[in-house]
Every structure is written in structure tokens, then in C-alpha cells.
Amino acid sequence: MIYCPECGTANRDGSKFCNECGHTLLAQTGVKCPQCDTLNAVQSVFCSSCGGRLLAQPTPAPSAITPPIKGLSLPTKTTVGEDEEDVEQLPTEGPEVPLVSAMESPVRSTRAEGAGELIGEESEEIPDWLRDLQASLPVEPELEAPEPQFTLRPSPPTPEAEVERASELDLQEEIEQSPETPPAVLEEAPQVEAGKVPDWLAELRSQASIAEPEKPAMPPVPLAEEELPSWLAELKASSEAEVPTAPPMEAELEEEELPSWMAELKASSEAEIPTALPMEAGLEEEELPSWLAALKVSSEAEVPAAPPIEAELEEGELPPWLAELKADRETLPSISEEGPKAEEGAPSVQHEKAPPGRQGHAAPEVIGPEPMPPAAEEVPKGQEMPDWLVPTPGMGIPGEGETLARAEIPAWLLALKPRELEAEGDAVEPVVEKAVEQTGVLAGIRDVLPVEMLIAQPRAATPVEVTESPFSAEADLVEAPRARLFAEIVSRSPVVAPKVVAKPRARWLDLLPWWIVYALLILAVAVPLLLGEPLFNRSIEPAPSVEALYEAIESLPGDAQVLVAVDYDPTTSGEMDIVGQSLVSHLMDRQARIAVVSLLPAGPATAENLVEEVAADHPDYQTGDGQRYVNLGYLPGQAAAVRLMGQSLPYAFPRDFEGRQVTDLAALSGITSTQSFDLIVELAAATDTLRWWIEQAAAPYGIPMVAGGSAAVDPMARTYYETDPQQLTGLIAGVPGAASYDSLDSGGTGLEPEMAIRLDSLLAGQVLVILVILGGTIAVGSRIRPKSVPRRGAGREQ
């Protein structure tokens, strides 16, 4: 399990981020093998790839001799293997590798376990009384972030430890069999039979003789007989004379068999199961042994979570082992100091430089702030344990004047070390890659949750191949298929289904092929023409506008100069030629001098054809010599051109359509501008040209103007005719108008056959159009809008 340094939530091994708060767990992801750089699971001891040792092999203690603790009056009892089931049995082989610390429960007390395990490491030398006291201590709360727990590795059990363990197991069995055994407290406590020397006492004796020579580096400081605490002295005496009693918490002996001090302890334990020090038993003050009273006093005096190691004893009184602990405490940094430094570092494990006072000891496997309590063998027999020592050293807060030795910074702490501190020279070997965002808005920021690459990067038209996964190999196996699926889905172009439009119900008229309709139209128009004879006898009644136009031309004086504007092209020549021929023919009959002009590029050529065709019916009208007829050609500029002609005609037309000098032509003799003409005849297929001529020539200069246009021009042209004064003197529109004009020109004798045939053809075509409109109305548009539907605007309808 990996515990989040932020919230303490337990996460599965291999997790990169906390499931609760999302904090990065990269520093605690695994242990990097120093030999093959393979990333192993946390709490691994050996590398899964090369088998190399991941955890440092603990160096044996320089001395197994525990210096006696001055002033300690507790009976010592060495029990070995108490926590061995919790400790890995590590072989002594293998290279020394840095120890990687894993995040365990933050609630667990480092001191308690570390002390216990440290005691376990040297279990054969730690007196049982000390271990029991430490185990019975309450779990103190953490001052800061959860402490890391380390996979401490105890030293291999010594033969004495093995013996002790066996004895304890026997005792445990006896206790379990006994009905009076206290249910929860110290099941491992051995039972002491009457008259039998307790194993712990025997052990103590043996250790007392062995401990000193096993610690040559720490010469014991024997205490004088008079310096021994009373309990120790008693113990010594009882060990020689009588059966020693069990520890107070293990009171199994009969009352009369217990020594006094043990009986007292038993009474106190029966009253209250001590989780704290035995001084909390509730005994009377005067009943307490001296050592117990001392402990009680110290507990009452608001023992802090980390009671200082500073001895109540003076400096000179401190046993060597105690002095050494004190020195370690002064040199070791506290957790608060180490935490932020190692935040960004890799969780590699490095052993900090061993504290100066503990060079000969085993490599400190616990982070520095808490120097471990002295080993049991370091506590000299007969010495009284100072009360400050009973609660194991606190959170590494050094006392005044003390320095702590620099402890080894575990890997998880190094992982938290900021980069800037790494640059200062600390050799931190990252285990995993730092989570630095590479793309997107958060580029360059550390510890950003990695997102799916297809989201962070602009989506390309083609699927993005995720070649390098920021996750571990195990995660890739799970996430890769999902990532590929996601990439495939995202890269797909949206497929818009075509909107299904309901096909309207087809009617029989809709099924009629349009080519038949077109064929009917051709037949209707062509048949009268092919017949060559009028189908109907028509009686034409000319409209007033037609008659006015006729009168306007008819009233022209002889040799009148008329300006004819041919503003249509071959596209509309089918209709306009009929209208133009009527008017030009009448002008030729009147022998007027005609000047043709056009505002369209194709107009002059159209006019030329028109005049030639009409002139063929008027042999006495000469059009080639320039006496009666002149074609001025095309004048660009639209309305501006008409305006320019109104100012000066030679300026507008230096030459005519044939290239002759305008001033040399008799047809234009005396013509200086448009104002000089007697009449303007506009042949317009569109409304624009008609308006230009009316607005720029007829109206400003008062020149009489008549117009012959297509049926489409008729509605607009009538507006100029129906004015007062009239802006158009006369108007004919379309083939019917031309027919009416011809009937007037013929003197009322009726239509000419050719005109009648044209009217018959027009009639047939228009009848077919009417039938098609009616059919379409019936087949498609015959649908009444319900009243509930709001009506659209009138303009839209048109």
C-alpha cells in the first residue's frame, strides 16, 4: 500500500496519484534498483530483475554491551524475538543497497515501533522491562506529516534470543491455559512457577555476563553497589535467593509468592491496565518503588509527545550510551526540516551520513529526528533509567545545546525535495520521471495530472499514435486499448446523416414528362407559322397610347430629324424587331432623317439589321449615303452618355458607326445635340434604358419622346405615359401593340397576314402557359393554409 503524503489515504501499489486527493505518488511508486535501474514495488527487499539487494544490510552494532543506565531502578529482563514475526528475516548476503522507505500508516508511531524494532534488533540485549515499558506506552500523535514507516530489519536473532523466545512461547501457552490470565495484556508474558527461576531473570544473568564482553566499543560503566536502584538490588538479591517474581503486568503468582515490589506492581496492574507507564497504576505515592515513583513524577509533569532526551542527570552522569543518543539527537535534522527538501526528489534511498556518535552502530534505518533509545545491552545493569528516557525520544526536536547527527534521508523524503535544492549539489537519483506537463496551457508546470494525449494536443485529422506512454508498463497494458479506442473515436470525422425529407405525394400531373410539355409548346408556336394562314379574324381596337404614338410620328414635319435609340440585342429581337419594324417603317414612310444610336454594345449591329430589313420594303428610302439615315453606333456610359449627347452630339459621336465624320453627314445637318432632334423614339427591351432616356433627354430638354418596348416594359412605361405633362407621348408594347400600330398604319383595313400569323402563334403559346399554370395550381399549390398558422407578410407573397 502506498500512503498519500497529503491526506494519508491508502492507495494500491503502483498508484501514481492518490485516489482521494489526487496528490502525486510518484515519489512513492517504487524502489529503483541501483544495479539494473529496475523499478520495483515498494517494500521490496530484492530486485525483481537482477535480484540485487534493495535494502541496506544493517551493520552490526559495534558493541553488544549495553552501558548501564545510571539511576535506573527497573528490573531488566531481556526478551528476544518479541516482534520477530513482524520483521523480515533477511539474509546477510547481498550488497549494501540504500534502503527505501515506504509510506505506511501515518498513525503508527515511529518511536514505538522503531524503538520496539530497534529493541528487537538487539533484542537479546534489551532488557525485558524496557521493552515492556515501551510497548505499553501510548501511541503519541504525529506532530507533522505522517511519519514514514520503514521496513526495519532486525538483526538476526542471537542464540540467546532464540532461547528467550522459546521460553516466552512456553509461558504464553501456560498463560492461555490458565483461567486467570488477563485477557489482553501481554500475552507473551511468561508465567513464573513457584520456586522456578524466571527465564527472564536467567536471561538477565546470562546477558549480564555476556553483554559486556559483546560490546567492546562501549565499555560498560559498572555501577557501584550503592548506585544500583533499589529494585535492581532487590532483584539481584532475589535472583540469588528465591524465585523471582514475574513482572507486574504478568501477575500470575500467588500473592504470598510475589516479592513485595512485584506484588505492588500486580496490584496496580489489576486496578488498571496500564497502557502508559506503570506509574499510572494508581498506587499510593508512598507505596511506589523509587523507580516507579520517578516514572510517575515524570509522567505527571506533562510529558510532551517527544520528551526530550536531555537527561535529568548531569552531563557527567550520563552513561556512554545515553551520551551517544544525546549526541545523535543534536546532529540529526528534524522531520520538518527534511520534509520540504526532499519533496521533489526521487524516492531513492540514501543513507545519510551516520551521526558522529553512532558511527559504530548499525546504519540508522529510521529517519533522523528520532534517535532510537539505547539498546538494552547499552543500559548498564543496576542503573536507573531516567524518566526522560522511558518515553522514547520525541519527534526529533533537539534540545538546547544538543545537536543531532545527520540521519539518512529516506527515498520518499528525497522525492519531495525541490529542484532548486537539487541543483545545489545534492545527489538525488530520481526513481521515476518527474511529472512535468509538456503541452497545452499548463506546459512547464510540475506535478500536473497527465491527460490523454489526444486531449492535450490539437486533434489532428488522422488518429494520433500514442507511442510513448507516461504510465508504467503495467498501466499501459490496461490503458492502451482504451486509449486507442478513444483516439479512434475522436479522430473520426462526424458523419452527418442526410436528412430524410418526406417526399410529397405525387400526382398524376407530376408524373407528366416535361418534354411533352415542351414539345406541345413548340407545336403551338410553330403550327400557325407553318400554316401560313391566319387562324382567326381579329378586330383590332388600338389603345390610346398606340394612337398617340401614331399621331406623334404622323405629325412630324417633312425631313424631320428623329433620333431612334435601338436598345435591345438579338436576345429580345424576336419581339422587338416586330415593334421596331412598325415604327421605323412609319418613319421611313414619313421620310424622316433617322439617326440611330444605342446604349448597348450590340445595339448598333442590331439596328443595322433592323434598318436594312425595313429599308428593303422602302426602296425610295436610301440608307447608305448618309442623307437620310446614319448609324451613330454605341455610346458607353449609360445615363451619362445620354446626358452627354444632350450637351453636344459631335462631342459624343465624332464618327458614326461606319467611321464617317458626323459633321459631314447630311442626316445630321443642324444637329448639335439631342435637343436638336424633333422626336426621340426609344426601342427598349428593358426598363433601364427607357428611364435613362426619359430622365436625361426627354424631361430635362422637353424633347418629345415615344417608346416601343416589350410586354415586360409596358407596366413601367405606362407610368411615364400617364403623367401630365406626358413624359412619353406615345407607347406601344409587345406584339399586340405592334399589331395595333400596323392596323392604324394600314388605314384600318385590318391586320396584315404576317402579323395575324404571329398573333395566332402567340395565342397558342399563351394558352399553353395558362394551362400549365392551372395544372400546377391544381397539382402542387392547391392547399389552403389553416387559420391557426400565422400569415406571412404580403411582400413575401409577391
Add this chain to the structure above:
Amino acid sequence: MLILRRTLPTALAIAVGLFVLVALLLPVPLLSTIGTYFIDCAVIIAAFALFLGLLNVVRVHLRHIRERTKTWPYSVLLLVALFIVLLIGLVTLTPSQADQSQPSGPSHPALQWIYTNVMAPLQATFGALLAFLTLAAAYRLARIRDAASVVLLVVTLLVLAGQASFGLLPVLPQLRDWILDVPALAGMRGILLGVALGTVLTGIRLLLGVERPYSD
């Protein structure tokens, strides 16, 4: 550059427009002469615009040929015909020294032949196609949705019928004339008034420099 692109064209347009307008309103010979000159410049510019249209046609179709679009063969045919006619017109622009009486320029017989036998029939064919398109459009012309659509349909049929029965039936042609002389004329007058007012407003905006279609 900003002056050349914005300020100068605007100032020129305003000045010329005001000049022509004042010349129209005030019968001063000098103003009339200058105004006439400006109008002549407009005619020349319009003629040059025709030439620019010709160049644009050539450019567009050359691109079609270069890019091998679907209709690039027709672009080749168009350009070939264009240059042939242009060449003939340039050749016949000046009178022949051999026969001075023969017309030159656009009235040259060669160009007239091209117009009479090629251009006129083609354009007339396009005009004739309109009849068929009009016929197809007439099929969906009338949609009876409300009263207005009914009126539209009825009026359309009456006008067509009056046109068709010209000289045959006395009622329908008169009814058609009435429709054109009264309701249609009224509507058309309203349209023309609106067009005139819009033209005046646009002219004022141009003279005041509010609208600048000729500058950036």
C-alpha cells in the same frame, strides 16, 4: 498611401459630383462646360471598363485552361473566337486604301457577317430557351395559400388571357388594359418613387463622403 487610397478618391468624388450638380442647377456657361467635361470623362471611364471586362474574361478562361477544369475546352473555343473577331475588327478598323467607300470598323461586312450569322442566332436561341424556362416556372408559379395568392393567380391568368385573346374577345383585352392602367400602374409608380428617393439619398451620401465605394 492612406491619403491616396482613402482621402484623395473621396475628395475627388465629392468635388466632381458637386460640380456637376451645381452645373445642372446653375445656368453658368463655365460650369456647364466643366460639367460636360466631367461627364465626358465618365463616358471614357465606362468605355475603359468595357475593355477591363474583356481582359477579365481572358484571364478567367486562361486560368480554366491552365488548371484543366472540366470546361477548359470551351474556354479554348471562347478565347479563339474572341481573338479572331478582335483581330478582324482591328484589321478593318481603318478604311481600306483600295476602296475608301467600303465601311470600316464595326460596320465592316466581315464583322456584320459574324454578327448576323453567329452572334444574332446564338443570342436569339438563348432568348428562346427562356420560353421553356418560363413555362417550367409557371407550373409552380401560383401557390394558393391565402387570399393574396389567389388574387395573384387570378390576375396572372386574366392578363395572359387578355393578351392571348387580343382581337378575339372584347372583354378580356379591356380587362387587361384596366389592370395595367390602374392597379399595376399604381404599384409601379410606388416602386419608381422609391427608386428615385433611394437614388437621391445615395447621391447625397456619395457627395457627403458617407459612402465610399471607390476607396478602402
